[in-house]
Every structure is written in C-alpha cells, then in structure tokens.
Amino acid sequence: MTEDLLQLTPSGLYCPAGDFYIDPWLPVARAIITHAHADHARPGSRRYLTTPTGAPLLARRVGDAVVQTLPFGERLTINDVTISFHPAGHLLGSAQVRLERRGEAWVVSGDYKLECERTCEPFEPVRCHVFITESTFGLPIYRWPPQAEVFAEIERWWRTNQENGLTSVLYAYALGKAQRLLAGIDASLGPILVHGAVLPFIQLYRSAGVELPKVFHADEMNARLHRGRALVIAPPSAGHMPGWLRKFGPCSQAFASGWMTIRGARRRRAVDRGFVLSDHADWAGLLEAIRATGAERIGVTHGYASQMARFLQEDGWRAEVIPTRFTGEALEEMDAVVDGTVE
Ligand SMILES: [Zn+2]
Ligand SMILES: [Zn+2]
Structure with a gap:
C-alpha cells in the first residue's frame, strides 16, 4: 500500500500525505477520531479532531488532551489532504472520515448502522474510490429485526x-x-x-x-x-x-x-x-453501505474481516483485510469496563 492515502502502521491507520492517524491505538501527535468508543478513541495522543457532538464524549476518554472539532460536511485541509466528517449513525457524533487528495477519495467508515433513531445523526452514504468498512456483524446470519x-x-x-x-x-x-x-x-x-x-x-x-x-x-x-x-x-x-x-x-x-x-x-x-438490538450494520446493511459508496476497492476491518473480504472478492470486488488490534465483542466488553463500573 505504498502510494496509498492510508497505510497500516503499528500505531494504526496512518495518512502519510496528511501526517495524521485515524482512530490510532497508540499515542500519536494528531489523531482523527470516528467516535468515542474505547476501541476507537484511545487516550495519550497530543491532539484530537472529531465532530462537535462527539467531542464531549471523546473528552471524557482522553482527559486533558486538545480536542478540536470539525462540523459534519465541512472541509479541512491538513497538509495535502482535505478531510470531512459524515454521519455514521452509530452513536451521538459518530463520523465516517472522508479523505481527498488529487481527486482520489477514501472513506473510513468507523462503526456504523443504517437504521435511523433519535439519539444520533442518521448515516449518510458517501461516494468514494476506496471504502474502509467495519465488519463486526459481517456474516449472513446477522439480520436485524425492525x-x-x-x-x-x-x-x-x-x-x-x-x-x-x-x-x-x-x-x-x-x-x-x-x-x-x-x-x-x-x-x-x-x-x-x-x-x-x-x-x-x-x-x-x-x-x-x-x-x-x-x-x-x-x-x-x-x-x-x-x-x-x-x-x-x-x-x-x-x-x-x-x-x-x-x-x-x-x-x-x-x-x-x-x-x-x-x-x-x-x-x-x-x-x-x-x-437483538445493535448499533452496527447487519450483513445486508454492510453490503448496502458498501454498494452505495460506488467504491471499486474495499478495505475490511474490525470484525469478520476475512469472511467478508472473501465474499466481496467472490462477488467481483477488489477487497482486502485491514487487520485491527481489537475486534468486536471482546472490545465492547472492555468498553464497559473502561466506562467504569463504580456507582
Ligand atoms: Zn463503536
Ligand atoms: Zn468499534
């Protein structure tokens, strides 16, 4: 992935042209955060960028660090890369991150769900060339009832x-x-x-x-x-x-x-x-979201990545697994622990 807008490094997904990380799992100089769950928002980085509604939630995780905000749909250019946030529908302030450089657009989904409800901004499909999707429930057995x-x-x-x-x-x-x-x-x-x-x-x-x-x-x-x-x-x-x-x-x-x-x-x-109530997309939702991006290349992470990537490949996509340090259930369990159980 040498010429790519995003690369996987030991600290997480890194954008060399912009010199920032998305949801890094180790402390970095500049972190762009999709949402405030513990597996995406790790403390210790110097500066964080997230959405205005996500910022107070993030601030609880990262303590005294600098938290800057960028409203949904607005653009910010960092070095050579223009970034914008688009609602992911996962929880309050949760965002997909769109990166653009020289006409090529990448979107990192973070966690997302397609169902609308009133505690968060509704998911918005974003057109791009490369889409990096989560796959927490990336198996056909996962179908959410209404x-x-x-x-x-x-x-x-x-x-x-x-x-x-x-x-x-x-x-x-x-x-x-x-x-x-x-x-x-x-x-x-x-x-x-x-x-x-x-x-x-x-x-x-x-x-x-x-x-x-x-x-x-x-x-x-x-x-x-x-x-x-x-x-x-x-x-x-x-x-x-x-x-x-x-x-x-x-x-x-x-x-x-x-x-x-x-x-x-x-x-x-x-x-x-x-x-059965999830804040992630089910199998059909993942496929719907992937198709809506119009992307020709799909990175799959965070869940049943290999199964989902294989399915996409068989269906004619250019799909690859992007390994993550944490996945699904174990991490969400940890989330509850990190949130504190003191009364
Ligand atoms: Zn999450
Ligand atoms: Zn997650």
Missing part, C-alpha cells in the same frame, strides 16, 4: 416482570446503546434506573439536545424503592460485580445486543432474555 418489534418485545418483558414482581435488569453498553434504549422505550410503564456508568453519558446526550426520559440512579435506596417494578439499565460488567444485583430483589436479566442473534451467546451471558 427496531419497533424489538422495543415492543422489551416492553412486553418489562410488563410481564412487573406482573410477577420481578425487577427488569437490562444490560447494554453504557455509551450509545443505553441512550438508544432510553429514547426508544415507553417510559410510562414504570420507573427507570440506570447504573452509575451510564449517568454521565445521559447528561452529555441531553446537553446535545437529545431528549431522554427521567431516570434514577440505581443506588441502594432507589433500588429498594422501585423493586419489582423498575427497568434497570446497566453495562454488562455490572452483572459480574458480586452483590450488585442483590439490591434489586428477585429479577429477570436480559441483554440487548446484536450478539443475541446467537443462542449460545445468551447462554454464555447467563441471562434470561436476549434482545
């Missing part, structure tokens, strides 16, 4: 639990998924409690203008007060903390994730229910 169906299922589960005197504990990643659940659920069904790791992100979403229902901190007092009626939203790691669950009394546990497509995944989590 969101409305999933929310109806979650509400039914919550209501049934109430009838049986059970607290409903729903595990979801603290950043992105938790806010999407809050925005989509019928909050009139009962009190909603959230784990301490979810609270700061709720505040940041509200500051950005995303309306979310009233929530209570899932502390000892609120847990006792709302036992048997509440919906509790917590990161997956909370369930592993000894004693954490006890304060809610008898409960039913569920997990909201694309991984819940697979029965074994639910068993591994030892939860009662799994709801």
Whole structure:
C-alpha cells in the first residue's frame, strides 16, 4: 500500500500525505477520531479532531488532551489532504472520515448502522474510490429485526416482570446503546434506573439536545424503592460485580445486543432474555453501505474481516483485510469496563 492515502502502521491507520492517524491505538501527535468508543478513541495522543457532538464524549476518554472539532460536511485541509466528517449513525457524533487528495477519495467508515433513531445523526452514504468498512456483524446470519418489534418485545418483558414482581435488569453498553434504549422505550410503564456508568453519558446526550426520559440512579435506596417494578439499565460488567444485583430483589436479566442473534451467546451471558438490538450494520446493511459508496476497492476491518473480504472478492470486488488490534465483542466488553463500573 505504498502510494496509498492510508497505510497500516503499528500505531494504526496512518495518512502519510496528511501526517495524521485515524482512530490510532497508540499515542500519536494528531489523531482523527470516528467516535468515542474505547476501541476507537484511545487516550495519550497530543491532539484530537472529531465532530462537535462527539467531542464531549471523546473528552471524557482522553482527559486533558486538545480536542478540536470539525462540523459534519465541512472541509479541512491538513497538509495535502482535505478531510470531512459524515454521519455514521452509530452513536451521538459518530463520523465516517472522508479523505481527498488529487481527486482520489477514501472513506473510513468507523462503526456504523443504517437504521435511523433519535439519539444520533442518521448515516449518510458517501461516494468514494476506496471504502474502509467495519465488519463486526459481517456474516449472513446477522439480520436485524425492525427496531419497533424489538422495543415492543422489551416492553412486553418489562410488563410481564412487573406482573410477577420481578425487577427488569437490562444490560447494554453504557455509551450509545443505553441512550438508544432510553429514547426508544415507553417510559410510562414504570420507573427507570440506570447504573452509575451510564449517568454521565445521559447528561452529555441531553446537553446535545437529545431528549431522554427521567431516570434514577440505581443506588441502594432507589433500588429498594422501585423493586419489582423498575427497568434497570446497566453495562454488562455490572452483572459480574458480586452483590450488585442483590439490591434489586428477585429479577429477570436480559441483554440487548446484536450478539443475541446467537443462542449460545445468551447462554454464555447467563441471562434470561436476549434482545437483538445493535448499533452496527447487519450483513445486508454492510453490503448496502458498501454498494452505495460506488467504491471499486474495499478495505475490511474490525470484525469478520476475512469472511467478508472473501465474499466481496467472490462477488467481483477488489477487497482486502485491514487487520485491527481489537475486534468486536471482546472490545465492547472492555468498553464497559473502561466506562467504569463504580456507582
Ligand atoms: Zn463503536
Ligand atoms: Zn468499534
């Protein structure tokens, strides 16, 4: 990839002509960040560039570092390269990064989903010559049911639990998924409690203008007060903390994730229910997004990269795997840990 606009280096994807990295996994001088999940936004770099709505989320990850912003659709030239951000629909402020140099355009997707919902800017297809796509759910078995169906299922589960005197504990990643659940659920069904790791992100979403229902901190007092009626939203790691669950009394546990497509995944989590709700594109969504770019060359990363690249090659694309240091589930788990499990 010598003449390429982006190269893979030990620190991550590097643009030699612009002298910057995209989502680097080691500290660098200049990092362009697609979104604030831990596998994309690593601390330690000197300067960061991201979207205005993504910046407060990123700032929580990177502490005192300089965070600069570039609004969606505006252009910025760094050395020889013009860059712009375009919504990725993954979480608040999440971006695809478009790079252009001498008439050649590359787009790095970051994580993305095609479904629209009100906690983030809707995904926008961007034309380019080279598209670097994620492939977290890059297997044909991953097909998302309509969101409305999933929310109806979650509400039914919550209501049934109430009838049986059970607290409903729903595990979801603290950043992105938790806010999407809050925005989509019928909050009139009962009190909603959230784990301490979810609270700061709720505040940041509200500051950005995303309306979310009233929530209570899932502390000892609120847990006792709302036992048997509440919906509790917590990161997956909370369930592993000894004693954490006890304060809610008898409960039913569920997990909201694309991984819940697979029965074994639910068993591994030892939860009662799994709801298939993902902030990534499913198999059909990935292919739709790839086609919409009009790109002739596809880099596949972050997930089932080799399977997806092989499929694309057989279908006549020029596709290659771009290895990543972290992938899918393990990393998203880590995300929850990094978000903190302190209450
Ligand atoms: Zn992500
Ligand atoms: Zn990711």
